[in-house]
Amino acid sequence: MIFVYNLIYILALPLIIIRDFLTKRVKGINFFKSKFGFIDKSQDEHIWIHGVSLGEVRALSGIVSSLLNEEKRILFTSSTNTGLTEILKKYSTDSVVVMPFPYDLNFLHQKIISNFNVSKIILFESEFWPNLIFSKPNNVQLISLNTTISQKTLKKMRLFKPFSDQLIKRFDLFLAQTDEIKSNLLEFQASNIKVTGNIKLSSENYRLNEEKANEIASKLAKNRLKVVAGSTHEGEEDFIIEALKSLHDMQLIIAPRHPERFHALSGTFQNQRLNYSIYSHQNNHESSDIVLFDRVGDLYELYSACDIAIVGGSIIFTKGHNFIEPIHANTVSITGENLSNFKELKKIFCSEGPVMTFKDKKELAGIISDLKIESQRNERLFLQKDKLEKYSGNYSVILSALTDE
Incomplete structure (x- = not known):
């Protein structure tokens, strides 16, 4: 069988090399020299x-x-x-x-x-x-x-x-x-x-910069529900804004997945005459209904500063993104139901568990409306963290096993 595998692999190798030549570029690495063991x-x-x-x-x-x-x-x-x-x-x-x-x-x-x-x-x-x-x-x-x-x-x-x-x-x-x-x-x-559990779920992979989190929180609304839409893709911002437009006493913070979309989104919000502000343009966003979060690399701290996280990439984009991250940041996590890259986690946390999903605007609005009540959020977060603890990888056991001679 290994002979058959090698025959197929060697026949396919020229195509693999061409693909790599066209797509693989990493500054600081001589890619092909390394791929062939010349190091x-x-x-x-x-x-x-x-x-x-x-x-x-x-x-x-x-x-x-x-x-x-x-x-x-x-x-x-x-x-x-x-x-x-x-x-x-x-x-x-x-x-x-x-x-x-x-x-x-x-x-x-x-x-x-x-x-x-x-x-x-x-x-x-x-x-x-x-x-x-x-x-x-x-x-x-x-x-x-x-x-x-x-x-x-x-x-x-x-x-x-x-x-x-x-x-x-x-x-x-x-x-x-x-x-x-x-x-x-x-x-x-x-x-x-x-x-030993799933190491991807372990808290050791998530390190909160409290100074950044406090700075972000200080610039957002103080006495309103703060809902963050994180890692959103094109079309998902409109979906969320439309779904939540009838809910009051709430501030929506939008953090797009791709930074190159910041400018286009700002133009769209301006054309729609929305009451919005851009995070980096001012120090106080108390009066804004929507904040366009244009800082890269601080999504975890943003999650920590908010009450509810809607994790994007799961509404129009179908692969999904990491809906576990907000839970580690002590924020209730919800996500769209399109999670093709997270099938196992969806089964554990969504289909059989405490992370709520939505398929349309009405369902999303209903979930956020229920979670406006603080006791509901606290109960939901407790259930999410309890499930997370059950399935998280045991770091000390894993490290001990890896270092055992």
């Missing part, structure tokens, strides 16, 4: 950690920081421009080597493992790269962190069960998100499985 050697022992994209890299940041505090050296790889950029921005230290994940070729993995004296390989969630897994020497520990297996992947694994068995048995340790994932892994003869 300076190191005699120091390294832990190889791989997070496929930006979300995974951010979820791993607490673990990486803890390992650095224990004077470990890290080889940190990612497959996307945003993931690599985030690593470079966050870790300006010789203890972290940053490179794109190499092409899945046996000799490249062996070269990198040798060049960096790799002692452990930590793959995040469902990153099961066959040639990396099979090329790993027996003296190198292979760990799957925050393991999850989608139903689609599970069907494929069952279809090629003998191959999947061989693949899964190569892992030394699985740190699985749920008991259900553990049961799925046991189908493929996995051993040494610990259920």
